[in-house]
Amino acid sequence: MRDEPVRILLVEDNTADVYLFRKALTSAGLNFELTVIEDGAAAIAFVLGEGKHAGSPVPHLAVLDLSLPKNDGIQVLEAIRATERFANMPVVVTSSSPSPPGRLKEKQLQPARYIIKPPDLEDFLRIGVTLKEMLLQKPSR
Amino acid sequence: MRAENSERIERQRFETTLASIGDAVIATDTQGRVTFANRIALSLLQRPEAEVTGKPLDGVFHIINEITRAAVESPVTRVLREGTNAGLANHTVLIAADGTEVPIDDSAAPIRSGADAMQGSVLVFRDITERRRAETASRLLAAVVESSEDAIITKDLNGALTSWNRGAERMYGYTAEEIIGQPVSVLAPDRPNEMTETLERIKRGERVEHYRTIRRTKAGKPFHTSLTISPLRDANGQITGASTIGRDITAEVRAQEEIAERRERLRVTLGSIGDAVMATDTQGRVTYLNPVAERLTGWTSEEAAGRPIEDVFAIINEESRQTVENPVARVLREGKVVGLANHTLLISRDGKELAIDDSGAPIQDVQGEMMGVVLTFRDISEKRAAEKLSALQTAELRKQSRLLERVHCFVRDLDDRIVFWNRAAADLYGFSAGEAIGQVSHTLLKTVFPAPLAGIQSQLAAAGYWDGELVHTVRGGGQICVASHWTLYKDSDDQPIAILEVNLDITGRKQAEEELRVANRALARANEDLNQFAFAASHDLQEPLRMITSYSQLLMKGYRGQLDGEAATCIEFITEGTKRMRELLADLLAYTQVTGDGQEVVAPVDLNDVFHAAVENCKAAIDEAKASVTSDRLPAVQGYEPHFVQLFQNLVSNALKYRSEQPPRIHVSAAMQNSLWRIAVNDNGIGIAPEYHRQIFGVFKRLHGKVIPGTGIGLAICQRVVERYGGQIWVESQVGQGATFEFTLPVVEGATPHEG
Numbered sequence: 001m002r003d004e005p006v007r008i009l010l011v012e013d014n015t016a017d018v019y020l021f022r023k024a025l026t027s028a029g030l031n032f033e034l035t036v037i038e039d040g041a042a043a044i045a046f047v048l049g050e051g052k053h054a055g056s057p058v059p060h061l062a063v064l065d066l067s068l069p070k071n072d073g074i075q076v077l078e079a080i081r082a083t084e085r086f087a088n089m090p091v092v093v094t095s096s097s098p099s100p101p102g103r104l105k106e107k108q109l110q111p112a113r114y115i116i117k118p119p120d121l122e123d124f125l126r127i128g129v130t131l132k133e134m135l136l137q138k139p140s141r
Numbered sequence: 142m143r144a145e146n147s148e149r150i151e152r153q154r155f156e157t158t159l160a161s162i163g164d165a166v167i168a169t170d171t172q173g174r175v176t177f178a179n180r181i182a183l184s185l186l187q188r189p190e191a192e193v194t195g196k197p198l199d200g201v202f203h204i205i206n207e208i209t210r211a212a213v214e215s216p217v218t219r220v221l222r223e224g225t226n227a228g229l230a231n232h233t234v235l236i237a238a239d240g241t242e243v244p245i246d247d248s249a250a251p252i253r254s255g256a257d258a259m260q261g262s263v264l265v266f267r268d269i270t271e272r273r274r275a276e277t278a279s280r281l282l283a284a285v286v287e288s289s290e291d292a293i294i295t296k297d298l299n300g301a302l303t304s305w306n307r308g309a310e311r312m313y314g315y316t317a318e319e320i321i322g323q324p325v326s327v328l329a330p331d332r333p334n335e336m337t338e339t340l341e342r343i344k345r346g347e348r349v350e351h352y353r354t355i356r357r358t359k360a361g362k363p364f365h366t367s368l369t370i371s372p373l374r375d376a377n378g379q380i381t382g383a384s385t386i387g388r389d390i391t392a393e394v395r396a397q398e399e400i401a402e403r404r405e406r407l408r409v410t411l412g413s414i415g416d417a418v419m420a421t422d423t424q425g426r427v428t429y430l431n432p433v434a435e436r437l438t439g440w441t442s443e444e445a446a447g448r449p450i451e452d453v454f455a456i457i458n459e460e461s462r463q464t465v466e467n468p469v470a471r472v473l474r475e476g477k478v479v480g481l482a483n484h485t486l487l488i489s490r491d492g493k494e495l496a497i498d499d500s501g502a503p504i505q506d507v508q509g510e511m512m513g514v515v516l517t518f519r520d521i522s523e524k525r526a527a528e529k530l531s532a533l534q535t536a537e538l539r540k541q542s543r544l545l546e547r548v549h550c551f552v553r554d555l556d557d558r559i560v561f562w563n564r565a566a567a568d569l570y571g572f573s574a575g576e577a578i579g580q581v582s583h584t585l586l587k588t589v590f591p592a593p594l595a596g597i598q599s600q601l602a603a604a605g606y607w608d609g610e611l612v613h614t615v616r617g618g619g620q621i622c623v624a625s626h627w628t629l630y631k632d633s634d635d636q637p638i639a640i641l642e643v644n645l646d647i648t649g650r651k652q653a654e655e656e657l658r659v660a661n662r663a664l665a666r667a668n669e670d671l672n673q674f675a676f677a678a679s680h681d682l683q684e685p686l687r688m689i690t691s692y693s694q695l696l697m698k699g700y701r702g703q704l705d706g707e708a709a710t711c712i713e714f715i716t717e718g719t720k721r722m723r724e725l726l727a728d729l730l731a732y733t734q735v736t737g738d739g740q741e742v743v744a745p746v747d748l749n750d751v752f753h754a755a756v757e758n759c760k761a762a763i764d765e766a767k768a769s770v771t772s773d774r775l776p777a778v779q780g781y782e783p784h785f786v787q788l789f790q791n792l793v794s795n796a797l798k799y800r801s802e803q804p805p806r807i808h809v810s811a812a813m814q815n816s817l818w819r820i821a822v823n824d825n826g827i828g829i830a831p832e833y834h835r836q837i838f839g840v841f842k843r844l845h846g847k848v849i850p851g852t853g854i855g856l857a858i859c860q861r862v863v864e865r866y867g868g869q870i871w872v873e874s875q876v877g878q879g880a881t882f883e884f885t886l887p888v889v890e891g892a893t894p895h896e897g
Contacts, residue, residue: 020691
């Protein structure tokens with residue numbers, strides 16, 4: 001079991017950040033399988049199991065950026081919560097804004113964690129450790 | 142002898158008898174000669190005995206027919222010729238010796254001695270003048286009674302009717318046959334007492350004259366009658382009954398009632414109308430005043446009656462004060478309706494003067510004959526006073542025309558009709574005074590009011606003036622906006638008489654105001670756009686900046702030891718630049734977030750708490766500088782707490798940054814001044830030259846370059862916070878003498894200020 005990689009879904013349009021996430025996860029020493037989706041509409045299609053995503057297994061964790069092309073992160077999160085298969089998947093919301101937007105609270109879309117993308121490299125790499133701890137604490141999810 | 146003697150005695154007796162009887166007697170012999178005439182006969186013949194005795198009768202007894210005036214044969218002639226008695230024809234008149242004529246009634250008879258021999262004749266006649274007169278009078282009376290229109294009836298003392306003329310038949314409907322013998326009470330079955338009383342009075346010999354009562358006809362119809370009742374007496378003066386002359390006065394009574402009714406109606410009408418009414422006869426003497434006329438003239442109708450109209454209705458011309466011709470006199474002269482000249486004053490009995498308006502008209506009877514004059518007038522003092530006052534005021538306004546030429550104004554009466562219109566108003570509205578005067582101003586100018594007119598008018602009545610903005614339409618249809626001031630004119634009795642409306646054309650000002658509003662809205666929108674742009678820019682710029690930072694660090698980390706010195710220096714500069722840019726963006730973001738859009742929750746904020754939070758945030762720098770930061774008790778203000786924390790924090794960190802050689806001493810104090818809190822942050826730092834006191838509050842303004850770190854936005858944020866809450870911020874400082882930053886904040890209503 002331990003040899004099986006953790007499935008992580010990263011919804012992020014900024015390839016520079018995708019690179020840094022991959023770096024952070026690697027430096028945290030995680031055995032992971034990263035699925036990257038670059039816009040909101042594609043993310044919703046993934047959740048709904050449409051097209052090429054039909055039959056994809058539910059990831060162990062999702063990292064969702066709020067500002068996305070097409071549908072934004074909040075709409076994606078709504079789709080996740082509304083889909084039974086994905087409803088219990090832990091979702092980490094990231095943003096460069098210092099405070100989570102009011103809409104998250106209004107819609108009662110409490111994410112598992114809200115992370116501000118830090119400008120400092122070391123801080124960013126520490127996100128990998130945070131995610132690893134989350135996965136270890138709740139292996140069932 | 143004996144026989145002769147006895148004959149003589151016989152003759153004596155005969156003559157004595159003849160002499161003593163009342164009729165005239167003449168005896169003749171068979172030849173027609175007079176043998177004897179008694180005294181009455183001689184008296185009627187107007188002759189002495191000597192001229193008669195022994196003479197032929199025809200010589201002294203001349204008779205003629207009264208109607209034909211022809212001689213009539215003497216009855217003696219006929220007796221002697223025919224031997225029988227002869228009566229005289231009617232209408233025989235005896236002509237006496239002196240020519241006088243006497244109507245007579247006569248007869249003649251033969252005188253016989255023994256059985257057959259006629260001895261002579263005897264003529265008997267009498268004067269019937271008296272009888273004829275009585276007969277004539279009686280016939281006349283009967284004719285009068287019969288032909289009279291009046292009912293003439295008689296009754297006996299028991300009240301039974303005894304005679305009934307044709308007038309009575311016509312009036313009552315009973316014929317004489319059916320009514321005579323009936324009791325008089327059938328003529329008034331409902332008034333038995335009246336009959337009895339009248340009869341009692343008659344029995345006492347009294348006369349009842351023109352007694353008005355009601356009688357009933359045979360058909361039962363009542364009618365008004367006037368009765369004159371007199372006692373009837375017999376030859377001995379004994380009262381035997383009563384005669385009644387009755388006249389039907391129903392029509393007369395009706396006419397009187399109608400007149401009375403008409404008079405009453407007229408009296409009520411004249412008494413109730415608002416105008417004064419007087420009447421005179423054709424001599425111009427007063428006959429009547431109605432109550433209004435009594436009040437205005439001061440004369441009662443009774444007192445004035447019979448006086449010349451000029452006494453009661455004295456009028457003069459208002460200006461000349463000369464007596465003017467009385468309209469009554471003119472009506473009497475011209476016979477037609479006349480109106481009064483203008484400006485007439487009535488002088489009342491007690492000398493009061495009243496402006497009146499009057500007219501006179503002839504009163505004519507049915508034939509069109511003038512019977513008098515009726516004069517109608519009314520008190521127009523109030524109306525005249527209003528005219529006079531507004532004329533006065535108009536004159537006053539004209540006097541001030543030089544002043545008024547620049548002001549658009551007009552005067553209107555209480556019905557809003559324009560009575561004065563100045564030249565400026567004519568220029569503004571395009572209507573000349575001639576066109577405007579008499580018009581209702583609101584109609585002429587199509588006035589649009591800011592509130593219902595009734596409300597404006599009651600305000601005007603209460604306060605005496607009204608101010609507001611109106612929209613008027615000028616000639617040609619253009620609309621203008623005016624600032625309108627209305628003043629209510631009152632007379633000496635405090636009664637409103639007119640309104641002065643002064644209008645100031647503010648169309649241009651209103652347009653400018655509107656343009657300013659539009660510009661302000663545009664500016665506010667632009668400001669908001671700029672703020673949003675600054676927010677978005679500072680926010681979104683963080684993203685690529687983070688990339689540069691992260692990747693330059695990644696480069697340093699990944700190629701540690703592999704980069705030469707110059708490459709390492711380059712990367713260091715990249716890192717430095719991005720760090721500085723990050724600070725600038727953060728401050729810019731903070732600055733844009735202090736906006737006036739009011740989205741933050743506004744609540745009472747205790748500045749003591751704010752001070753402690755700010756000190757806490759600056760703790761590292763305070764410790765590092767070994768600074769002393771203190772404060773007095775501070776008040777509570779209204780606002781969004783983070784704004785004030787930022788304000789205090791920026792001022793404290795500023796004081797720390799620009800410190801002098803000596804350890805910094807920073808003190809915050811508060812005082813109330815002009816209903817504002819005045820808060821001062823004093824330091825002992827390097828101070829600021831006065832020429833920079835203003836520009837230090839500008840965005841990104843820095844005085845000291847890179848010697849002292851900073852973005853130059855801190856004081857700009859402070860100013861923005863203070864101004865957002867309606868305060869002001871400034872600095873008092875000299876180089877080398879420290880600085881005191883002071884700002885004001887509004888006092889919170891109801892909040893208890895802290896001491897100190």
